[in-house]
Amino acid sequence: MNLPRAVIFDMDNTLHDLRRARHCAADALMAYCGIFGDLHMYSLNKNPPTLIEDAVTQYLADGVDGDFEECTWLYHTLELACISPFEGIEEMLSDLKSEGVRLAVISNADRPDMEKRMKALGYEQYFELVVTPETFGVKKPNPEVYQKTLEALGVSPEETVMIGDKKDRDVRPPRELGIKGVHATFGSVDKRDKICAVDSPAEFLELIKKS
Structure with missing residues (x-):
């Protein structure tokens, strides 16, 4: 078994739904x-920091009688309460961690939201590096975020695998640096990547163990 030295994950719709x-x-x-x-x-499948506020503003502007502050608080609270990992994620992370693989996350979500989701899911124990736009001043798909992450982990592109649900920012950009990019179809709305794609966390684990 020749595992990679490091695996980098996207967060939203890759590690949880x-x-x-x-x-x-x-x-x-x-x-x-x-x-x-x-x-x-208004709200689904987008991730600017002002997403929820913009969505609620438009919803209320459609003639809904509601208080903006109350509605945004309720939405944020319910979203966080409803997040759940995809089946097999916890087992996959535990297996990789026990094998000594270095684990990191790169997300375009802002730091406060990311920290809340990590805590709610109980993922802090698995990842030694959590990268958000605030970390290096850049975000996906800028290749610099991947390069700086490799440097922080002390690994080479050839020793690293990246998995995510968005082909245009999680899969193709890291490939340009020599990182193996894997498309997580189980959380994606993108058309299946023709080079490398997996349909479950268990399949991803099997893939990298065979590499």
């Missing part, structure tokens, strides 16, 4: 307000 959490939060907020509008359309 953020899309499902946002669906649940949107449904609950709309039920609370008593009007089922376009909140799903």
